[in-house]
Amino acid sequence: MPHTSRLLCTAFLACLSFSALGETLRIVTEPWSPYVTVDGQQVSGLDYEMTNIVFKRLGIDVQWQFVPWKRCLMMLEQGDADGVLDIFEVAEREDLLLYPTEPLSEVNWVLFQSNDRPHPFNTLEALRGLTIGVSPGYLYSPEFDTSKLFIREPAPSHAANFGKLIRGRIDLLVTDRIVGQQTINQLGLRDKVSQLPLVVNRRPMYLALRRNAGMDLLVHRFGAELKRFKQEPAYAQLMARYTGETLPTPSVSSADQSVTGVEKTVEQHESSAL
Incomplete structure (x- = not known):
């Protein structure tokens, strides 16, 4: 059998294992709106819907499970899940996971402050002695994750982190820009947090x-x-619905946009009211 024919046959059999043979692909993820939103029995979100659309086109049935992020990782390691939604590609997971060449979305990690207790931030040095609210199991940047300048304090949810922020139990919190803006709106904190x-x-x-x-x-x-x-209009429509933004434009490499040390500042990114 020619090499190309063998590849096509193998790909066909791989898809059979999840469709014609009646099996489903077990995907885990943690809810964080607007990428994945769980409201009772209703599930939506930008990345959730994109993933469902793509697998439907491939003829693959998916079984979803929504759990805290550290449990997602544990289920993958133990073989209790076939895949995970909204994960970063890092060297530590190369032996465990396979990644497509095309990402779903891009995270923009930013800091949020209480308006009553502002803390200007230009470099990591500006965070010296502060307590920063984080999410368990999340990776932000190698420099941020390993810095000894400040304390990283985890919280069980994004809402809990914002609650700790306005109560003064943490000095700042870090989360995705869009997630943070939508959480602020949901909690009615627009006048208290920036x-x-x-x-x-x-x-x-x-x-x-x-x-x-x-x-x-x-x-x-x-x-x-x-x-x-x-490349389809449906993607632009999903972006507008869940983020209120137009399609992202190409940007310079993430290495030039990130805080990579106490001497390196980052590009400014204006927030938008969602």
Whole structure:
């Protein structure tokens, strides 16, 4: 059998394992609006809907489970999940996960402050001695994650972090810009909390699958179909619905946009009221 024919046959059999054979792909993720939103029995969100659209086009059934992020990672390691939504590509997970070439979205990690207790931020040195609210298991940037200049204090949810911020239990918190803006609106904190303008880091988010037989071909097909979908008007409509923003424009490399040390500042990114 020619090499190309063997590849096509293998890809077809890989898809059969999840469709014709009646099996489903088990995907885990943590709710964080607007990328993944869980409201009772209703699930929506930008990345959630994109992923469902792509898998539907590939003929793959998906079973979703929404749990805290550290549990998502544990389920992947223990083989209780086939994949995870909205994860970063890092070297520590190369032996466990496969990533498509096309990301779903891009995270913009920024800091939020209480208007009653402002803390200007231009470099990591400006955070010296402060307590920063974080989310368990999240990766922000190597410099931020390992810095000994400040204390990182986890909270069980984004809403809990904002509650600690306005009560003065933490000095600042870090989260995605869009997630933070929507959380502020949901909690009615628009007059009490504000976003600092500098971006700590920018990172693409992916749908990643465990390294099992046939998964490499499925990841390739997912990435190719996702890239096609992003060229369609439906993608722009999803972006506008969930973020209130137009399609992102190309930017310089994340290394030039991130805080990589106490001497390196980052590009300003104006917040938008969502």
